[in-house]
Amino acid sequence: MKKEFNIIAKLIKKNSKVLDVGCGDGQLMKYIYENITKDIRGLEISKNNVQKCIEKGLTVIEGDAEKDLKQFPISSFDYVILSQTLQAFLDPENVINELLRIGKKAIVTIPNFGYWKVRMHLLLKGTMPVTSNLPNEWYNTPNLHMCTIKDFKNYCNKKKIKINSSNLNFQNIFSELGIFLIEK
């Protein structure tokens, strides 16, 4: 988890304005608050997590990313982060559009369904992959729209979204997690 934070944090410029969508218990926000910028806030759907963010002294808005991003004006943040929740939305395409509307840049991370262990699991066991990053069974997973690094890259190309796309084909096999910096 820490490693992912490091990579995300490195993508963010000092003292920029940041929104963490689906900020969970605020771990990543706290890391960014302490190391990169004080101007950060989160949007979180879980009441329990909202309380944990408040405990940490973080600014958090209880809300649903699928409905509540529309209240933020165009380009109101330098960066909007979406960490490992894209696959859980009913309408991920709409969420991506909203991220790119309200953020000058968006940082999206996804659990990579193209990771070799995931591929091997399905190939050899013939059951839906369960890994440390994808711990749920098919019947109780919150993940509705799984994709691979390559899928996400193809999507961005198709929609003319700029993406930091170095070596993504290699990473599609060897990375558990895809981390993208995208902009319109």
Place this chain on the structure above:
Amino acid sequence: MNKTEKVKNLIIDKPLKLDCGKTIVNFPLAYETYGQLNEKRDNAILAFHALTGDQFAAEINPITKKEGWWSNALGPGKAIDTNKYFVICANVIGGCMGSYGPSNINPENSKPFGTNFPVITINDMVNAQYHLLEFFKIDKLFSVVGGSMGGMQVLQFVSNFPNKSRTAIPIACTASHSAQNIALNELGRQSIMADHNWSNGFYEENKKLPDKGLAVARMAAHITYLSKKGLQEKFGRKLQERDDLKFSFDADFQIESYLRYQGSVFVDRFDANSYLYITRAMDYFDLTKQFNGNLSKAFEKSETKFFIISFTSDWLYPTSENRDIVIALNAIGKDVGFAEITSDKGHDSFLLDVPDFLNAIKNFLNTSYNKKI
């Protein structure tokens, strides 16, 4: 009631122009304080009370001998920790706990004002209380906080005085009183006015108070402070000290008896005309309209950090209306947090021991206070 010894009064000698057009001057504002103002004078919190509250937010109310209305939240070691913060709470003008209100004497005829008292607004209440900052030589408050009508005062305060508070916590409130809110208040007012003793508001001369009307107003309002589920769980169809229905109009059910009791104790501590004036002030509250339909404009000049709180079972000031304030603040990039607290206790949740709520306030205040440089 001999209030004079127990009530601290600030006489405001600067003229205050009311929204109704009249100007008042040399009028009393009753207040109470808890905790100590520190040397830097940066730990002061102004707490605003709701419709039937008063300045005695914590400890034992010296007039009613009951616990202060916000004893669950406010006091030493509590969510609003008076070991740490200096809390000021004032009785709103129009009220009946020592501040200028309809039971004050009208100098023109040496009789109580009654309904000759000017109609006041939330804006007027807040402008009157602003004088407390000068009185205590506080340049900037640490926080303004309040629930229900107290929350409306928080919003109006930040709008009127954008940089006079570092943080603001409006709780279970609205930026604009809804038709349902107005309807319920009108029900209360009509019940008071329907009491023969009300005498168009000049009952103090007759020494007969419109207690029945005021009690019914309180009963009706009390229902709106609770949730259906909360009522059902607490009372259900339980009978009051009887084994069976009496086939009469006695209080057969516990809920009837409870409401009658709430009504009867209320009239001992509250003035019927104050009830009319304060509910009117709430009904007139429309911060959005004050800014020509754009609520964001109310907060444009403010650097205040907001934390807005609503409750799941509050149908009087529901989450959606609280969220509208969040949306208005986000639309202009202001620092705003928001939490909807799960509670079955309805609108009254902000007065009760609801741990998630109290923890949220405590954590917000303490982390915000420590963050300052």
